[in-house]
Amino acid sequence: MAETQVKPDAASRPIGEPLVVLEHVDKHFGSLHVLKDINLTVRRGEVVVVIGPSGSGKSTLCRTINRLETIDSGTIAIDGTRLPEEGRALARLRADVGMVFQSFNLFAHKSVLENVTLGPTKVKGLSRAAARTKANALLERVGVANQADKLPAQLSGGQQQRVAIARALAMDPQVMLFDEPTSALDPEMINEVLDVMVSLAAEGMTMIVVTHEMGFARKAAHRVVFMDGGQIVEESDPETFFTAPSSERARDFLSKILTH
Numbered sequence: 001m002a003e004t005q006v007k008p009d010a011a012s013r014p015i016g017e018p019l020v021v022l023e024h025v026d027k028h029f030g031s032l033h034v035l036k037d038i039n040l041t042v043r044r045g046e047v048v049v050v051i052g053p054s055g056s057g058k059s060t061l062c063r064t065i066n067r068l069e070t071i072d073s074g075t076i077a078i079d080g081t082r083l084p085e086e087g088r089a090l091a092r093l094r095a096d097v098g099m100v101f102q103s104f105n106l107f108a109h110k111s112v113l114e115n116v117t118l119g120p121t122k123v124k125g126l127s128r129a130a131a132r133t134k135a136n137a138l139l140e141r142v143g144v145a146n147q148a149d150k151l152p153a154q155l156s157g158g159q160q161q162r163v164a165i166a167r168a169l170a171m172d173p174q175v176m177l178f179d180e181p182t183s184a185l186d187p188e189m190i191n192e193v194l195d196v197m198v199s200l201a202a203e204g205m206t207m208i209v210v211t212h213e214m215g216f217a218r219k220a221a222h223r224v225v226f227m228d229g230g231q232i233v234e235e236s237d238p239e240t241f242f243t244a245p246s247s248e249r250a251r252d253f254l255s256k257i258l259t260h
């Protein structure tokens with residue numbers, strides 16, 4: 001019995017071919033060198049947790065992957081296609097990359113259901129009826145089906161983040177980016193969002209997750225990538241990273257997050 005169940009732990013989940021590939025990516029904000037020669041390959045079905053001190057470039061890295069930020073040099077490819085500069089090709093590629101941010105960024109004047117149906121009808125050309133059916137199923141899946149007609153402000157932070165996940169999933173993304181999705185939440189709401197993320201991982205979604213939630217990393221991540229000063233300083237499996245980090249910078253960072 002047990003062998004046939006989907007297990008959340010990373011070791012039991014297969015990983016496929018390269019899906020998101022960053023090669024020699026550099027980015028400056030003015031004179032600030034925020035991404036320094038980033039090389040990162042995320043495979044289909046892989047869950048990568050990105051961790052590191054404030055200002056190390058984690059959010060910028062996420063934002064370059066769906067081209068909310070441009071890069072100065074290097075390449076980023078998704079499923080073998082280089083990120084286009086602009087236009088329809090960019091919109092199409094962006095639909096492949098779902099993103100959930102730290103701050104709840106739902107459309108404030110639209111209902112929960114409309115938040116989830118908007119992308120599929122406008123960008124993917126789904127009929128309203130099909131988009132509603134899909135949205136209801138996704139809201140059910142993240143546990144907020146009974147909130148469909150409310151406005152975002154009428155929901156708790158944890159519920160809003162789960163709607164944000166449903167909204168991203170409605171586009172059938174190939175990869176999901178999460179940028180500190182639980183760091184603005186009250187403690188009692190963190191787990192309800194992490195649980196949804198763990199189940200997504202268990203279903204084989206490719207995920208890049210900026211988070212300091214070690215429990216999530218240990219349970220769901222194949223790999224932890226540690227950034228500092230715009231560089232990937234080290235990467236390893238979660239257990240090795242948290243128990244025996246190889247760099248002084250990672251040891252120093254972990255001693256700080258573990259003591260509060």
Ligand SMILES: Nc1ncnc2c1ncn2[C@@H]1O[C@H](COP(=O)(O)OP(=O)(O)OP(=O)(O)O)[C@@H](O)[C@H]1O
Nearest residue numbers: 029030032034052053054055056057058059060061
């Ligand atoms: N639009 C911008 N213009 C100028 N500088 C920026 C911009 N966005 C980010 N930065 C700077 O780039 C650096 C990296 O920022 P980034 O937000 O990627 O860090 P982070 O690792 O996500 O930090 P945090 O943990 O605080 O979210 C920081 O020094 C930040 O101040």
Ligand SMILES: [Mg+2]
Nearest residue numbers: 058059060179
């Ligand atoms: Mg950030």
